[in-house]
Structures are given as C-alpha cells and as structure tokens.
Amino acid sequence: MYKMIIVDDEDEVREGVKQLTNWERCGFELVGDFSNGRDALEAVERLRPDVVITDINMPYMDGMELAAHLNAMYRELKVVILTGYEDFDYAKQAIKLKVKDYLLKPINLQEFTEFLLKMKRELSEEQARMEDMAVLQQRLNESFPLLRERFLHKLVTIPMTENDIHQKLLDFRQVLDGPDYLAMLMDLEEPDEQSGSSSYGDSELLRFAMHNIAQEVIQEEHGGIVFQAGHDKSVALLGGTAEEIAIQAQKLASHVGEAVRKYLKRDVSIGIGSIYPTRTKLRLSYQEASSALDYRFLLGAGSIISIHDVEFGKRTSTPSYYEFEKKLMAAVKTAKAAQASDILGDWFSELKQSGAAPGSCYSYLHRILAAFINMIAQTGFDDSKVLGDDPFSNIPTLKSIEQMKGWLDETCRGVIAFLSEQRTHVNHTQLEDALLYINDNYSSPELSLQQVCQHVFLSLSYFSSLFKQHTGDTFVEYLTRLRLEKAKQLLVATQLKAYDVAERVGYADPQYFSVIFKRHIGMTPKDYRARMREKVPS
Template sequence: MYKVIIVDDEAVVRVGLKNTIAWNDHGFELIGDYANGREAWEVVEQHKPELVISDISMPFMDGLELAGLISAQYPYIKLIILTGFDEFEYAQQAIRLKVSDFILKPITAKEIRGLLDRVKGEMDEETKHREDLGRLNSQLSQSLPLLKERFLERLVAVGLGRAEIAERFAYFGLKPVAPLHLVMVVDIDDFGDRELHSYEHDAEFLRFAAFDIFKETLEYEQGESMFFRTREEKMVAILSGCENEGMLNERAFSLAERVRYHIEKYLKFTVTIGIGSAVEHLEQLPTSYKSALSVLDYRFLLGKNRILSILDLEGKPSFVSPNLDWDRKLASAIRSGSLQEAFELIENGVVELKTSFTSVEPCFLQLQKVVLTLMNTVQELIVDDKETSLEWQMRLMEIYRFKTLDEVELWLKDIVRSVVTTVADNRNHFTNMQIHRAVEYIRTNYMNEKMSLQDLCRHVLMSTSYFSLLFKQHTGETFIEYLTGVRIGKAKELLHHTSLKFYEIAEQVGYKDPNYFSILFKKHAGATPKDYREKLLKENGA
C-alpha cells in the first residue's frame, strides 16, 4: 500500500474524494486530508506519503509552494495538482516542479480512479527499479574485494595505462603511491605432513590462513603496499614509496622473511618467495612481476622454503649446457641390475644440473630425456607384461608434479629401485621357466645318446655359457651330471621292473656301449647292473 494525502481548502472536495473512492482497491492508504499547504507539509515531513493530491489556490501556503518544498526535499514523492484555473503559467510552474499530473476541476470519480491506477503502475515500476538497483549495489559491494584483486592482478600481469590506473585507484579507494615500486610473489611449497589429497577444503583453509598472515604482515608494516591473491593461488604484494632501489629491496627482503618465518612457525608448512626488480612507474609493474615469477622458478634448483631475489640471479654466469649423458648410463645400470651405480648416476646428474644454474625449461628438457630413456628401458626389459610396462610409463609421467630437483632425485631413485626389482623378479621368473623347460627336455629325451648341451641351449634359446651358469645355480649340478643322474635313475627302474638284458637297458637310457654304461652305473649306484638286480631280487624274496 502506498500512503496518500489530500490537500484542498474546499471541504466538499475533500469529503467527496474520501467517500467516493475505494482507495485500498487501488493500492493506496488515505492517511489524512488537510485544508492548506502548511498543515500538509507538517504531515509530509512526519509521515512521508508516496502521493500528495493538492489544490493550487489555498490560504497560508498554496499548492505550488507545497510542490516546491516536496520537490526539493522529497523528490521521490509524487504530486498531483487539482485546480480550477486553466492558466498556462500554472502549468509551466507545475512542469518545472516535476508535478506528476496537472488536472482541471471539476473531475469525476471515474477519472480519479483511472488516475490512481496509472500513478500506482508508475510507482510500482519505480519501486521495482529501486529494488533492482539496491540489489545490484549490494552485489557490487560484496564483489568489490574480488574486483579489486582482479584489477591488481591485471595491473601486474598485463599492465595498464596511467589514466586507467588513476581511475581504478579512485574507484577502489586506493591511495596514490610514490615510486619506486616492486612486486613480491609468495608461493606455497606444499602442506608439509598434512594429508590433503581427499580434503580440498582443508587445503583452502590453509591457503586462507597463509594469506591472512601475509596480509597482517603487510598491514603492520609502515610502508606503502597493496596485496592480493592470484587465480593460481599465489600471494602478491606491490611495495612502493622507497627513495632508492637498495632501500626497497631491503624492505622487501625483511617483509618476505617475516612472512616465511611466521607461516612456517604457525602453520607448519613452507613457502618460497620471489622478489622482482624495482621499477619507476606503476605502468612498468609487469616487468617486476615477471622477474619475480622467473626467480621463483629457481626453487626447482635451489630447494623450498627460500627467499629468492632477481638481484641475486643477475650476477650469476650465463647458463652453459651441462654435458650430461647419464640417461644412457642409467639405462645400462638398470639393465645390469646395479642399483648402487644407478643411484650414484642420479645423484651426480642432479648435482650437475644444480651447479650449472640452468633455468627450469632446459632443466626439464634434460629430465625429459632421462624419463624417455627409462620408458624405453622398461619397455625393453618387461616385454611380456604390457600392463606392467604401461603402468611404469604412467608412473614416469609424474615428474611434472615436482617443485624441486631434490624431490625429483628421491622420486627417480624410488622409480629405479622399483624397476630394478621388477626386472629382477621378471628375470628370475623367466630363468625359472627356462630351466624348467630344460629339465623337461632332458627327462623327455634322455634316451637320445646324441643329446648335447648345444641341443638343449637351442631349445631354450640361451647361450651355452649363460645356461651352464644358471643350470648349475638352480640344480646344483652340471648338464652332464644331471643327464647322467636321470639316465641312471631310469636304468634302476628298468632293472627293478623288467627282465630286459643289460645291453637293452643301456640302449634304452641313451648308451650304445654296454661296458661304458656298466662303469657309469657302478660309479653312481655303487654296484654293477647285475649285482644291483640280484640284490633287489633277494630283498623281494625272489
């Protein structure tokens, strides 16, 4: 309901309007009727109705004077003027005072009802518009911190012109800052011993806690600074107002050390901080930001929990590509199963990368070369197990998640240890299978007097020297000793269970010469074939 008052010095008009109009049906609540503008103004100040219907000609204060006061102090109140004077001068004044309508008397109840409906429609639209604007303003107020962060991120990442910087500073209520300027970037190394893989909200809480320490440190400091979080969850500070570069860098290092120390002490995890170059103008901030990010990359070589400044790196010699062939040597060590040699190669390779002081890109190129060589080695050594080979190749792709060479070193050692163990297990399994095939071949073909070591090695696809070594390790006997043992064993069975003659038994177990068979039998059984059979017969009571 909108509140409305009637102002007219003619009582009959007021009574007629009150009694002939069902005000509530048209969305209005009539809160009073008054004989002059002075009385009406007091009510307007006290109750602030949304609509005033007023005559022009009244004692003490006429309708136009009342309209002037309302227009000046309550411009949102709508005013309808009723008058019996059809004069252009009145109409002109009413327009200047932004009167909603100027109606000539007499007016019918139907006309008043139509007028009220039209005015209510206008008021509903205005109310809706005001509510929308209020909602937008509320949303804008809530979004201002984020909008400010995005502006500061654009300022350092892309760069803005002087005019736009000044305009945005005024919009966000940022005070103008004096040169010199410098960008400092803080990046969380990891969350220490906390297990956050399944609890992303915990990680977000810790990021917020770190930013809170970062913000408090900067707010406590007396110098000029602005700070924000990037969309990549890095914390960035813009430091300004120092007279020379040395003072600005000293201030930046002091702030950085306090941030690093307090995060490690209170949150139990570490950050690495990059300090960029000093610039004269705010438009040049991208230069400082890029240098801070580039120096932050050297965490990969130098390790975590550090403060790295572009000034420290500018004095370093230009990168010279290290002469590294440890990928080839590492593959050779894996093939030979020499774990100690592989570990030494990894350690020496990492040391050489560190001392070469290369940037991250060429360093990763070298590591990619190592990973590709390891992939090929795994594929070569685990040829019969495609699933295992693919699993190892997927594990080798994890190299891109590490932030330091020290982490890569530990990961490489773990990978190599696992590969060597897997290859050794595969080799043992393969060797066992080959020796088993060799034993089966001997037991199946022992009667062939021409069986040789070469025949057996061709069957199992191994060299004679390597097979002889493995066969002795697995059986405790040489090939000839094992073959002779099988043949003598079969001869004993034939002597026990058949009545074959001795020369027939000799031939069936692979010996053409019965005398040679007899000598070998006595050597292994402790008796001649004849004595052995007689002994068995006696024992069986025959």
C-alpha cells in the first residue's frame, strides 16, 4: 500500500476525492490533505508519502514552489500537478521540476481511478526493479573495470602528481572539475538483532546494491565519481566551488541514505571529509571521511558525519601506525574506554608471549603517546591540560609490562574523558550561540535553518540533531513558539494592529500569521488581545 497526500485550497475538491475514491482498491492510503503548500511541506517529513498531488494556485505557497522544494529535498517522492485548462502552461513548466504527471480539473472519478492504478503499477515496477537481486547480481558481474578501480583507490590513498591524476582521469573517461574537491565514504550497516542476520552472499549483494544507488544518485545525476573501496565501502568524489560542494555533499548523502533505507531496508553511515583546493589532496579528505565514520559509535548507525562536526581545529594528515594502534586511536576518539582497555590487554598479552625486548616496549609507548598528542592537537585543544607538560618523562619510570599497561590504560581513560568534556562544551557553546542568533533575528522573515547553521559552522543534519536534543524542539517548532510568544507580548502591551505585530515577529503575510496564531494559541490575535485585556483589572 503506497501513501499519498493531496494539496488543494478548495475544500470541496479535497473532500470529494477523499470520499469517492476507493483508495484500497487502487493500492493507496490517503495519509493527509492540506489547503496550502506550506502546511503540506511541513507534513511531508512526518508522513513520508510516496506521491503528492498538488494544485497550482494556493495561498502561502503555490504548487510550483512546493514542487521545487520537494524535488530538492526528497528524490524518491513523486509529484503530480492538479490544474485547470487555464493553467496548462504552468503544468508544462512543471516538467522542468521533474514533476511526474499532471491531472486536469474537474477531476473525473473514473479517470482518477485509472490514474491511481497506473501510478501504483509504476511504483511497484520501480520497487521490483530495485529489489530484484538477480538483476543486481548481473550488474555486479558487469561492474567497472578493475584498472579504473585501482586508479581511483590510489588517488585517495597514496600521493600522486596533478599531471598523473589529470591524465588518468582522461584515460578512464572520468570527469572531476574543480576548483575545489571533497571525498565521502559510505558504509552499509549490518541489520539489527530483530531483523535477523544475512548470509555472506546476501551481504555482498546488498553492499553492491548500495554502491549502485550511490552511483545513480551521485555519479549519474550530479557528475561526481563513485567507486568501491575494497569490498565493503563506497567512495564518492565531488568537485566544484567550496560553497557548492559543502551544500551538495550533505544533500547527496541524505538522498543516498533515504534511497538505501527505502529499497534495501538498511541504514548507511556516511563520512564527509574537508574541502581541498587540489585533486592531489583528495587522499587527505578521504582519510578525514574515514575518521568521521569512526564517530558513528557516538552518533548512531545511519548517521551523516562531517569531519568538522566532530573534530575541531585544523587537521593534518594522519600518520600510519600498526594495526593495533589504529584500533586504539579509533576507540579513544569514539569514547569507548572499555574497548580501548580490551585492545591494550590483547596487545600487552602478545608482547608477553613474543618476549619483546624492553627497548621495543618503551619505543611503542613513545609512539602511542605521540599519537595521543597528535590526536588532541588535531581537535584543536591543548594536550598539556590532560597529559601534562612533559608526559614522556613518565615512561622511564615504568619497570614492567604490567606497569606499562596500567599507565597506558589510565592515560587512555584520561584522554577519553578530556575529549568528551571538550566536545560537549564546544557543542553547548555553539548551540547557545545559535539560540542567541535566533533570538536576535527572529523578526526577519528570511531567517532559516541554513542561515543559523552557517552562523555556527555546523552542517544541517548534525545541527538539527544537536538542537533537538538541547531544546526538545525542531528549529521550526522553536522559531514558531518564539515568534508567537513575542506576538502575544506585543498584542497585550501595545496598540499595534495585527499586521504590524506580524511584521515585527517575522511574518511577511499577516493572513498566514493569523492562521498560525490561531492554530497554536486557539484563538485569533484580535480575540487574544480582547481576552487578555478583560483579565487586567481596571
């Protein structure tokens, strides 16, 4: 059963369609109907429909503007324009917005039913195509040539000259134009315990299906490059101006995650590296994207994680360590003290069994301590606050393997506690700055979530998650509540007309202000002013 919403400012049109249509027979569930595009846009995130049928001429937000927003935010959503003959030119323009189809008013029940049945068949065919593992298996066998994959893997893992990169891209017919560049790393999450486990073959096929979706969304539709890193992850490379890439990376990551959840019923975690001015630095962006993925243990499976959301200050390239050191650094960065302790325990057991010389053990401790200092420096903090002014002076005092293990375990816990505290403090400061900015600018009708995120230098998805945790409200809910509280104060304390109050609290449309005020307060601004003044003793 597919979900649908209808948007039309004519009540009789919506009611007629609702009452006369046999929705179940047509394979649809009508989950909502709205009288304007603004209300419909807010409801899409909550209702997650498969199809939106919208009129063109409506108050507050017309159907064309609604279609543009939906096309930008929800790649899989189908939009159908409902129009009269006099608006047919608008319907033709809507094709540019990737509108699926259009319907002419007045709606004929038989034609509408046939349209729904046709739409159901198309949706089912699309679903079947994406879920057909046999087709995916065939596409896996016909995947890109091995040499292309090897070159792209080298591009993000070892130093290459700009001339070599340019020539190889031409040889493999790959386009990646700048002037700036960024890497993303995508990893399909394993199913939870309730959904059961998959066999190795199914897991491989699902990973290829994720890769196929990423190629379609990022490479085929937006001109990036997508390839597989080993057998378990996919890499995306984007080029353009820094401003374009910053926005596009978050948008494309969201589209990939939405499509994977819809078609594969899995979550995908996506790490996003920094933007660099040359293709030779893509390997640094890739390393940062990989590092960002480590933080999914803090933020949860299915997260979109930009390196700038979780690590503060200017980063440098990560040096290469032994395998156990890499695991230890990942555990420390993600604040998993118990896991870090287990890694240390296994390593020291191996040192005992191998009969490692004391000099080698002291060398390892110096190396790990240097890694801690480097990690703290990369996050923008002062390492002396947790490690002291001369942490290396402690190492010669350790006289046994057990003393080394105990000291290093204690040091790990201290670094984890310090980074967790600093990260919490930085996030709190950024959120308080965001709230101050909102309170200073709520009267501007142009105030948006994107503006606030740019002000505090956080991505949309990460800021939205932090903001909800911090305030208990979404950005729209918080801003609406703030504006209405300010409006209530002005209505009681001044003689301003309702339209002047609306303008002062950030609503350019007085009529829409009245609708929102009544929806949340339960009465019109005029009635509220009269009610409050009745309560004031004369």
